[in-house]
Amino acid sequence: MSDPNSLISHLIELRSRILKALASVLVVFACLAYFANDLYQLLAMPLLRSLPENATMIATDVASPFFAPFKLTLVLSFFLAIPYVLYQVWGFIAPGLYRNEKKLVAPLLLSSTLLFYAGMAFAYFVVFPIAFAFFNSVAPEGVTVSTDISSYLNFVLKLFFAFGVSFEIPIAIILLCWTGVTDAKTLRQKRPYVVVGAFVVGMLLTPPDVISQTLLAIPMWLLFEVGVIVGGLYAGTRDEDLDEDEPEPSSPGSTPDKK
Template sequence: MIPMSDSSSLFSHLVELRSRILRALLAVLLVFLCLVYFAQDLYHYLAQPLMAVLPENGQMIATDVASPFFAPFKLTLVLSFFIAIPIVLHQVWGFIAPGLYANEKRLVAPLLLASTLLFYAGIAFAYFVVFPLAFAFFTGVAPEGVAINTDISSYLNFVLKLFFAFGVSFQIPVAILLLCWSGATTPANLRQKRPYVIVGVFIIGMLLTPPDVISQTLLALPMWLLYELGILAGGLYTGKKTTNNNNKEPE
């Protein structure tokens, strides 16, 4: 039988969790309502990297009757979530913060901010750097006599997957810092693995980008630089932690 105090505590946590989730959903909804009027314009802007490299007779098409409505609607909904991520993470932080120690709070809050900024940076990098190169390659290798008419829903699904992939891959510094914080590894160990990491990021670049050296390098180099940034951040945190431990007075 659950004690009355534990039951009340669990109920209060569930109520707060529901409140936090509702606030996060409300933030996404408010952003969506502000953007839905511009849904067609947003999709047009998203399609620019492909439209800019299509041949003279190339165009985007809708193979489903409802695609002209649902594709911009889906894009606006996903974009609303991306824009509202700071508020969503703030609600997550507000829920977990009371259960953290002071030193954990000092680490988690900056990590949430850094994770958000890096996610946005990954999306921007994909749109402004990778998309123009990738779509130019894809349209350039089309066999003679093949008309390039991309379905708007298929294009949306493709770019959203790349957005997510690049947004997640740009979380490398945060992941490294968390690994160092948990004691799973150290900056020294990560430096020793640098040659394997360099080979690994170029393999990932080969798998995620078209088979040309330029686009592969444009993905691999940022991932390598983010890895080095993560090692630097992990070294600073480890050094600060060691200094704080040495400054503690023995009991």
């Protein structure tokens, strides 16, 4: 039976780390709140550059000129505070991990954060200009393109999330290989299906044109290849790490200590 005092101490530590993570988001938000309108202007640049001459964005709701930049700043604050949030997660779970698990989780937390940022940057600098130029070019004659600021924000946040998650493919593959669910050889044999799947996902997540679909599908395929290579390396050392962490024989009823 678990010790109630130990459970309470874990809950207290969990609450403390959650509060620290929330505080980090609020601190970043407080620093960025003054620049909320400037941040929204920066976010809107890919669309504004593709709009026809004299066309502008509009606000169809009375409060949207305030709430749209406010929402963007809050979401951006969370994105910027992710490294510290993950540090708090790591600080909570690390004491309960074996040495080989620590060797896997620590670099994965860092690399997953960087990959998520890379996906967002790719969407902003590459996909958005092409997508918005395409949308504006196919507008029927006589139709003035004037996008609502709240609708635009919701649209780009969804794409940021979609591309950020898509760039986590190597992390997912590494975990699958390390846990023994699959292996690098099996994944290489399924490469044709992965390529087709990447183009299907690209078609679903991007505007209906071949260029933007390809711009997402090719990075996803390349990230798959990177994940297969790194996943094979992790899987190759997994058995050795498990042997090192295998507990020594102990007396009945005793619990092996984790390193």
